[in-house]
Amino acid sequence: MARIPNDQLxxxxxxxxxxxxxxxxxxxxxxxxxxxxxxxxxxxxxTASCIISPKSNLFNCFGCGAAGSVIDxxxxxxxxxxxxxxxxxxxxxxxVTEAKPVKRSTTKNSLPP
Ligand SMILES: [Zn+2]
Numbered sequence: 001m002a003r004i005p006n007d008q009l010x011x012x013x014x015x016x017x018x019x020x021x022x023x024x025x026x027x028x029x030x031x032x033x034x035x036x037x038x039x040x041x042x043x044x045x046x047t048a049s050c051i052i053s054p055k056s057n058l059f060n061c062f063g064c065g066a067a068g069s070v071i072d073x074x075x076x077x078x079x080x081x082x083x084x085x086x087x088x089x090x091x092x093x094x095x096v097t098e099a100k101p102v103k104r105s106t107t108k109n110s111l112p113p
Contacts, residue, residue: 004086009071012089016070018057021092025077041077042066 029036040050043064050061060067074085
């Protein structure tokens with residue numbers, strides 16, 4: 001399997017809205033100025049300390065230190081590999097280079113254990 005070209009990675013990171021992705025997973029977001037706060041799916045918490053920035057399209061959790069791009073978010077929330085996360089997101093952006101069936105699990109709202 002060919003590796004994913006850098007320009008495609010860049011497109012995924014910039015064109016897939018992290019806010020929309022998080023929303024589609026059923027996470028409750030609260031607006032905080034220009035950013036959004038969400039209860040971190042990566043550690044147990046009752047007050048939202050995971051900040052999502054629509055501007056940089058990155059997340060950053062002040063509770064557990066989880067941070068990254070849409071690709072990291074998908075990898076962590078869905079427990080998939082970097083490559084699979086890219087493929088899931090590529091479909092979102094519409095960059096489909098090879099017709100390969102990838103099971104989408106974004107319809108599920110449940111978080112991994
Ligand atoms: Zn966290």
